[in-house]
Amino acid sequence: MGREPQQQVSFTVEQLVAVNPYNPDILADLENYVNEQVLSQTYNLDANLCLLRLYQFEPQRMSIQIVERILIKALMAMPAQDFSLCLFLIPEQVQMEERFKTLIVLSHYLETSRFHQFWEEAAKNRHILEVIPGFEQAIQAYAIHVLTLTYQKVPRPVLAEAINVEGLSLDKFLEYQAANNGWVLEKGSSRTQQLVVFPRNEFNHPELRKNTADGIPLEHVTRIFPVLV
Amino acid sequence: MASSYDYDDGPYDSRPYPSSAGGQQGGDLGYDPNFVPDSVKTFVVHLYRYIREKNVYEILQMYEGSFQRLSERMFRDSPWPSVEAVAPYVDNDHVFCLLYREMWFRHVYARLSPTGRQRVDSWDNYCSLFSVVLHGVVNMQLPILWLWDMVDEFVYQFQSYCQYRAKLKNKTEEELQLLKQYDQAWNVYGVLNYLQALVEKSMIIQILEREKEGLEQFTATDGYDYQGGSNVLKMLGYYSMIGLLRVHCLLGDYHTGLKCLAPIDISQQGVYTTVIGSHIFTIYHYGFANLMLRRYVEATREFNKILLYILKFKQYHQKSPQFDQILKKNEQMYALLAICLSLCPQTKLIEENVSAQLKEKYNDKMLKMQRFDDEAYAVFDELFSYACPKFITPSAPALEEPLINYNQDAYRLQLKLFLYEVKQQQLLAGVRNYLKLYSTISIAKLATYMEVDEATLRTILMTYKHKMHAVDSDGKIICNSDLDFYIIDDIIHVIDAKARKLHGDYFLRQILKFEEINAELDRVKLD
Numbered sequence: 167m168g169r170e171p172q173q174q175v176s177f178t179v180e181q182l183v184a185v186n187p188y189n190p191d192i193l194a195d196l197e198n199y200v201n202e203q204v205l206s207q208t209y210n211l212d213a214n215l216c217l218l219r220l221y222q223f224e225p226q227r228m229s230i231q232i233v234e235r236i237l238i239k240a241l242m243a244m245p246a247q248d249f250s251l252c253l254f255l256i257p258e259q260v261q262m263e264e265r266f267k268t269l270i271v272l273s274h275y276l277e278t279s280r281f282h283q284f285w286e287e288a289a290k291n292r293h294i295l296e297v298i299p300g301f302e303q304a305i306q307a308y309a310i311h312v313l314t315l316t317y318q319k320v321p322r323p324v325l326a327e328a329i330n331v332e333g334l335s336l337d338k339f340l341e342y343q344a345a346n347n348g349w350v351l352e353k354g355s356s357r358t359q360q361l362v363v364f365p366r367n368e369f370n371h372p373e374l375r376k377n378t379a380d381g382i383p384l385e386h387v388t389r390i391f392p393v394l395v
Numbered sequence: 396m397a398s399s400y401d402y403d404d405g406p407y408d409s410r411p412y413p414s415s416a417g418g419q420q421g422g423d424l425g426y427d428p429n430f431v432p433d434s435v436k437t438f439v440v441h442l443y444r445y446i447r448e449k450n451v452y453e454i455l456q457m458y459e460g461s462f463q464r465l466s467e468r469m470f471r472d473s474p475w476p477s478v479e480a481v482a483p484y485v486d487n488d489h490v491f492c493l494l495y496r497e498m499w500f501r502h503v504y505a506r507l508s509p510t511g512r513q514r515v516d517s518w519d520n521y522c523s524l525f526s527v528v529l530h531g532v533v534n535m536q537l538p539i540l541w542l543w544d545m546v547d548e549f550v551y552q553f554q555s556y557c558q559y560r561a562k563l564k565n566k567t568e569e570e571l572q573l574l575k576q577y578d579q580a581w582n583v584y585g586v587l588n589y590l591q592a593l594v595e596k597s598m599i600i601q602i603l604e605r606e607k608e609g610l611e612q613f614t615a616t617d618g619y620d621y622q623g624g625s626n627v628l629k630m631l632g633y634y635s636m637i638g639l640l641r642v643h644c645l646l647g648d649y650h651t652g653l654k655c656l657a658p659i660d661i662s663q664q665g666v667y668t669t670v671i672g673s674h675i676f677t678i679y680h681y682g683f684a685n686l687m688l689r690r691y692v693e694a695t696r697e698f699n700k701i702l703l704y705i706l707k708f709k710q711y712h713q714k715s716p717q718f719d720q721i722l723k724k725n726e727q728m729y730a731l732l733a734i735c736l737s738l739c740p741q742t743k744l745i746e747e748n749v750s751a752q753l754k755e756k757y758n759d760k761m762l763k764m765q766r767f768d769d770e771a772y773a774v775f776d777e778l779f780s781y782a783c784p785k786f787i788t789p790s791a792p793a794l795e796e797p798l799i800n801y802n803q804d805a806y807r808l809q810l811k812l813f814l815y816e817v818k819q820q821q822l823l824a825g826v827r828n829y830l831k832l833y834s835t836i837s838i839a840k841l842a843t844y845m846e847v848d849e850a851t852l853r854t855i856l857m858t859y860k861h862k863m864h865a866v867d868s869d870g871k872i873i874c875n876s877d878l879d880f881y882i883i884d885d886i887i888h889v890i891d892a893k894a895r896k897l898h899g900d901y902f903l904r905q906i907l908k909f910e911e912i913n914a915e916l917d918r919v920k921l922d
Contacts, residue, residue, distance in 0.1 A: 277819050369881070
């Protein structure tokens with residue numbers, strides 16, 4: 167395995183995972199790939215699960231640092247459930263490590279939409295999280311995702327708390343979203359100063375949801391063909 | 396905690412298990428491995444002939460019928476004659492001997508208690524057998540039931556060995572010596588790589604792809620090859636996909652497991668439905684993996700289908716040696732269905748008969764689970780422990796340190812993570828109950844009813860939305876819940892989720908019923 171240029175290595179790793187995943191020799195390549203995902207802000211669940219499996223088969227070769235990075239990358243993949251998928255493969259004693267307990271707490275806050283507590287805890291653990299570029303943006307994207315699922319119109323303070331942005335930065339952020347993603351700013355009721363109106367999607371606008379429940383599958387109708395003849 | 400979890404070293408719980416569990420070969424009953432009774436002689440001679448003639452029907456009769464009958468009559472407590480004794484009657488045919496040995500070991504696992512040595516030897520046998528098949532030199536047609544049993548047994552013995560290996564406390568010195576010496580036996584890399592190799596060498600994925608375009612006949616011929624070729628490699632490859640799903644579930648890697656199964660389209664009939672054992676095991680593991688991935692609707696849908704199928708057809712399988720298996724998996728799937736419905740209630744997905752059975756078995760428990768209090772967690776624990784696969788720790792044991800039993804570690808981890816997920820959903824049931832009663836309600840009012848402050852309520856509502864919208868395998872968001880809402884500023888609008896009367900379905904059923912009645916009446920007139 168010669169040292170190939172950056173792009174070719176990841177291509178080869180993906181092939182490895184697809185073709186020969188149960189192979190202890192690819193462990194080092196997979197570890198390098200994790201580091202590469204961190205640097206280039208890319209993400210590959212299959213490769214990371216493959217590595218966690220290999221660690222499961224040979225616990226003495228496990229690198230706590232790499233596992234930590236995989237978990238943080240998985241957090242960034244929310245709302246996908248990748249974080250739990252990774253936890254399923256990590257032995258209990260390892261999960262007892264202090265840094266993993268922190269990550270599990272952070273995941274818990276995100277899963278239960280407790281954004282305020284999440285950002286507080288994240289601030290306390292900046293040293294773990296800053297190592298991974300793109301972390302903050304990824305979590306903000308997740309927060310916005312949950313908000314767009316839930317709200318047609320959300321009060322500004324709720325949005326601010328969820329993405330941990332306030333004041334002028336928030337104004338700039340809202341302007342950007344209004345220009346690029348179809349957000350609209352409205353005057354709210356007397357209590358709240360501003361409402362942010364999200365673009366319509368099938369989750370916050372039920373009329374957009376294609377209702378399949380009313381349809382009748384073709385195979386059911388075919389049952390009466392003999393009768394109709 | 397793990398009260399009802401049964402990590403017995405015995406095989407499927409229903410098989411008869413003699414109390415002399417010291418791993419004896421039945422030697423005290425005067426078992427002579429070299430004595431070949433006449434009935435066995437006839438058996439192997441005929442079986443060998445039928446295999447050479449590719450007479451699949453007769454092979455199946457012998458495999459399913461005669462083998463079971465002889466085992467029942469003559470080999471209840473002892474193994475069959477050794478392969479060395481039998482070989483002369485079958486021209487010492489190498490492949491036949493491997494097949495015979497495979498059945499020999501399966502019999503030991505089913506009716507006796509395999510020793511460490513036997514477990515290792517069985518592994519060697521599988522290695523030889525699969526190597527022969529992978530080299531493409533096998534030119535036989537075997538009943539697909541047999542081929543399924545082979546893969547099924549292979550995975551089962553792997554699981555059994557991992558558990559055996561993890562119980563170090565009461566092992567004798569010689570057993571430990573054996574473990575040290577044969578540390579490559581049933582190693583997880585080997586198992587996974589054999590299954591993967593079978594899938595690849597058989598090109599089964601390409602075959603299934605080509606079949607979709609009409610270029611290949613596979614499902615239509617039930618996996619048999621009518622052009623004079625061999626179906627062994629193809630079918631082993633096919634069943635190995637299911638084998639990989641199972642092994643990955645045992646390791647806790649549900650995502651990859653489902654990926655391994657992806658080439659098989661389970662929304663349709665296929666070769667996997669032909670053998671009832673394979674059908675049930677596939678859906679059981681598929682459903683379980685989806686449950687752990689929070690795709691409750693998908694799991695519920697598949698469990699409903701298979702439970703209905705079992706209800707209708709189980710009477711036809713009463714004579715099958717797999718009948719107890721089928722019943723056990725049936726019960727486990729009802730438990731899993733109860734869990735799914737408690738976490739994500741559905742009104743429309745369950746067929747009436749299945750629903751009736753479910754209520755009979757689990758009504759009380761489901762009511763308890765939906766309360767999400769401490770008692771509820773105990774019930775979730777109990778049902779999960781009863782219904783889950785027997786998770787394994789794949790790494791090799793540490794034979795030097797103080798010897799402990801760590802066979803329950805994997806299970807405890809999965810249970811813990813599952814209950815953790817359940818706890819996160821604790822407040823959602825309360826929200827659901829209130830929202831069912833309103834079409835709109837202000838956040839302030841609902842907060843008062845639920846006795847939480849507004850900020851907390853907002854987080855609960857967002858959690859509900861997040862948990863009820865799972866990400867499926869293509870990355871799309873799908874809604875799992877039949878009760879949905881959206882919020883404008885501080886008013887919650889509940890989406891009308893009244894169960895629509897399924898007029899179309901109703902009419903279809905009535906039309907068919909009337910046709911039946913008309914036909915009956917016609918018959919009466921003619922008498």
